[in-house]
Amino acid sequence: MAKDKTRxxxxxxxxxxxHAIRRFSIGDFLIxxxxxILCLTCVLPFIHLAAKSVSSNTAVMQRAVVLWPVGLxxxxxxxxxQDGSLVRSxxxxxxxxxxxxxxxxxxxxxxxxxxxxKRLKGRAFFTVLLMIPMYFNAGLIPxxxxxxxxxxxxxxxxLILPLIYSSYNMLIMKNxxxxxxxxxxxxxxxxxxxxxxxxxxRIVLPLSLPIIATLSLFYAVGRWNAYADNKxxxxxxxxxxxxxxxxxxxxxxxxxxxxxxxxxxxxxxTPEVLQAACIMFATLPIICIYPFLQKYFVKGVMIGAVKG
Amino acid sequence: xxxxxxxxxxxxxxxxxxxxxxxxxxxxxxLLVPVLLVIIFNYAAYPGLRMVFMDYKPAKGYDGSKWxxxxxxxxxxxxxxxxxxxxxxxxxxLLDLLVSFPMPIILALMLNELRFPRFKKVTQTVxxxxxxxxxxxxxxxxxxxFKPNSGIVNILMMKWGWIQQGIPFLTEKMHWxxxxxxxxxxxxxxxxxxxxxxxxxxxxxxxxxxAMIDGASRMQRIWHITLPGIRSTIVVLLIMNLGKxxxxxxxxxxxxxxxxxxxxxxxxxxxxxxxxxxxxxFSMATAVGLFQSLVGLLLVLISDxxxxxxxxxxxx
Numbered sequence: 001m002a003k004d005k006t007r008x009x010x011x012x013x014x015x016x017x018x019h020a021i022r023r024f025s026i027g028d029f030l031i032x033x034x035x036x037i038l039c040l041t042c043v044l045p046f047i048h049l050a051a052k053s054v055s056s057n058t059a060v061m062q063r064a065v066v067l068w069p070v071g072l073x074x075x076x077x078x079x080x081x082q083d084g085s086l087v088r089s090x091x092x093x094x095x096x097x098x099x100x101x102x103x104x105x106x107x108x109x110x111x112x113x114x115x116x117x118k119r120l121k122g123r124a125f126f127t128v129l130l131m132i133p134m135y136f137n138a139g140l141i142p143x144x145x146x147x148x149x150x151x152x153x154x155x156x157x158x159l160i161l162p163l164i165y166s167s168y169n170m171l172i173m174k175n176x177x178x179x180x181x182x183x184x185x186x187x188x189x190x191x192x193x194x195x196x197x198x199x200x201x202r203i204v205l206p207l208s209l210p211i212i213a214t215l216s217l218f219y220a221v222g223r224w225n226a227y228a229d230n231k232x233x234x235x236x237x238x239x240x241x242x243x244x245x246x247x248x249x250x251x252x253x254x255x256x257x258x259x260x261x262x263x264x265x266x267x268x269x270t271p272e273v274l275q276a277a278c279i280m281f282a283t284l285p286i287i288c289i290y291p292f293l294q295k296y297f298v299k300g301v302m303i304g305a306v307k308g
Numbered sequence: 309x310x311x312x313x314x315x316x317x318x319x320x321x322x323x324x325x326x327x328x329x330x331x332x333x334x335x336x337x338x339l340l341v342p343v344l345l346v347i348i349f350n351y352a353a354y355p356g357l358r359m360v361f362m363d364y365k366p367a368k369g370y371d372g373s374k375w376x377x378x379x380x381x382x383x384x385x386x387x388x389x390x391x392x393x394x395x396x397x398x399x400x401x402l403l404d405l406l407v408s409f410p411m412p413i414i415l416a417l418m419l420n421e422l423r424f425p426r427f428k429k430v431t432q433t434v435x436x437x438x439x440x441x442x443x444x445x446x447x448x449x450x451x452x453x454f455k456p457n458s459g460i461v462n463i464l465m466m467k468w469g470w471i472q473q474g475i476p477f478l479t480e481k482m483h484w485x486x487x488x489x490x491x492x493x494x495x496x497x498x499x500x501x502x503x504x505x506x507x508x509x510x511x512x513x514x515x516x517x518x519a520m521i522d523g524a525s526r527m528q529r530i531w532h533i534t535l536p537g538i539r540s541t542i543v544v545l546l547i548m549n550l551g552k553x554x555x556x557x558x559x560x561x562x563x564x565x566x567x568x569x570x571x572x573x574x575x576x577x578x579x580x581x582x583x584x585x586x587x588x589x590f591s592m593a594t595a596v597g598l599f600q601s602l603v604g605l606l607l608v609l610i611s612d613x614x615x616x617x618x619x620x621x622x623x624x
Contacts, residue, residue: 027526031418032427038415039434041494045449048460052452063463111342114335121328126339133350135605139597141584142356146349162349165342196334225442228558232585243444247563250448272458279448283441290440294433297440301502 046283053077053277057270076269076277083267085237086245086281093241096159097223104164104219105212111165112173113200134167140232147233158233159241163223169215172300176211177204214300217293224286246282250275360595366588380591381599390596393579396572400489401553408493409549412500413542417530419501420508435498447563450491454478476568484569492560503545504538511537544615551611554604576600 047067052060056071064070080086114120115127138146143162144153152158181204189199205212230244240248267274329336360380362373384390415435422428438446453459456474465471477487515533524532558577565573576596584593 025526028421028423031421035415035418035422035431035435038497039431042434042437042498045453049449049452060458063458066460066464107342107345110338110340114332114339117332117335120332120335121323121325126343130342130346133346135608137601138350138353138357139594139601140580141590141594141597142353142359143349144585145356145590146353150348161345165345165349170342196332200334200338221440225440225444226559227442227444228562231562232581243442246448247444250444250451272452275448276452279445279452283445283449286440286445287437290437291433294436297436298502301499302506 046280046287049276050280053273053280055273057268057273060270060272076273077281079267079269079274080277080281086242086249086278088238089240089242089245090281092238093224093243096156096241097220100160100164100223101216101219103160104166104169105216107165108169108173108215108219109200109205111170112177113204115170116174116177130165130170131167133165144232153233154235154239156239159223159229163229164219166219169218173208173211173215176208181207210296210299214296217296218300221286242282246278249278357594357598359591360598362591364591364594366590380595384592384595384599387592389574389579389583392571393574393576393596397556397575398553400485400572400575401555403485403489404492405549405553407489408496408500409546411493411497413504413538415497416501416504416508416538417534419505420534421526421530432498432501435501437498438495439499441495443557443559443563446491446495450487450564451478454487478564479566479568481569481572484564485572488564488573491564504541507538507541508534543618547611547615551608552604554600554607556600 044067048065051067051069052065053076054072054074055065055069056073059065059070111130115123115130117123120126137143147153147158147162152161185203186199189203194202224241225243227241227243227247230240231247234240234244269277323331356370359370359373361375361377362370363376363380364370364373419428419432422431451459453461454475454477456462456476456479459474459477461477462471462474466474475483477483511533515537516529519529519533554576556575556577558581561573561575561578562581565578580593580597580600583589583596
């Protein structure tokens, strides 16, 4: 212990006894270095693209742009707004995501609340009924033909209805209800003459705001990011979400091909710059709101990891 | 307390359906919503699977198409494209597991050794970011950065004299394979740490104090305390991931598609999409999809058994 004391004095910043013998070592330095490098791989690509998207065509062609714009101008963004198709698609995506999240949360609650009640007769049956789709999926073609029969192809609702019930989210919510809302509270309300709806709306939901926030985010981000179903089921331009638009503009275009907005407007930027601007246009909203929402996601993962 | 004692026995009795409905009809009403949704959008698609035993022609529909028994499966298993897609899927999923699985553990150990709370928090926030980006964005950014002639990565490497010619990161199959796998590591590394960091916080601090007093070095503490402390988490996650070895992520493959790398990029999800929706071979695509989900399901069940046999929680 005496040895620790002397080290404690060396290291004036550490007062906490448990950290007494941990001084800043070469190991600490290496760890910080590695973590900083990894963080840079997450941040620098976007800074580079942002810089490229507001640089002049010649600077980009001369390969002079690294992390700072050269020949600052906003032509590429002007073209995007002038063309309007990406902007419209963006707004449309926001609407789809909003409807999806709202209906998703309603469905999720409708499934999770009854199934969280041990007394519910037929609970095991309904649980199995609602869990099977998570483990076994009919696959692309049967689903495609089914949606065709339901007249959902090339329809906004095909992006919403098939996915609003999620077994995974339901499990998280059910676990939350079971673990955080004391049975005695509901029993007391029951004895006071409250019915199931009143208990749900007045007691359970107000106590579940954290999980509601988390699951809403799961729903919203999942819907915002997915594009495969757009590719499978949607053909009209006006019904495509922004991720799929971006896919068509950039990801599916190799170096030989070029990104084009509609031919009606005059695009001053080179495809390089325009692509960078399109990527930033679709990415910035996520990057801007992400730091504020991140903690809710972490919470959701933790609750999901605890089995009920 | 008395009231509760009076309720308990009556709850344990088997209530009749009529009584249950009378008491909980609200709950059954709520359940109707998800039940209808899964019936309409999931269960209603299951009968469509009968087309694997048919020579399904879109123009003729289910009723007009001929029944052919196991012929579709024979055709599929004789199909060269299928064996290539299957091999690619298995090889890439195994490689993916191999390179992507250890990274979050290593990162979690490093984050756990950090002593600056603010720096740790910022690092975590930044490292989680790729998990929230769509594959489209990741793919588009990767194409921009890795272009052989005009991508910044190649430009910088050429400027610094590391290479003479641009490296075709995403347009030559071997380079593509490495880039594809590393992007997978990058995307999942930060997010994967959450579960390990949580497991680490469950380890008693006294163990570390005792070890420090005994003069254990940092590596010794990690090796003898932290790693054993998260072993069960590692085992469960490893088994869970082994259960997913038959899967394939359409979006991840699709955004990195181009003709030069098709030989490796052609995996099961791509096979199903192209044979089915693009070429109209509905029966074959469905048979492959069915094969994939049945084998996948079997693997999940086996993994679950395995985890439980090891005394872990399991997944089901």
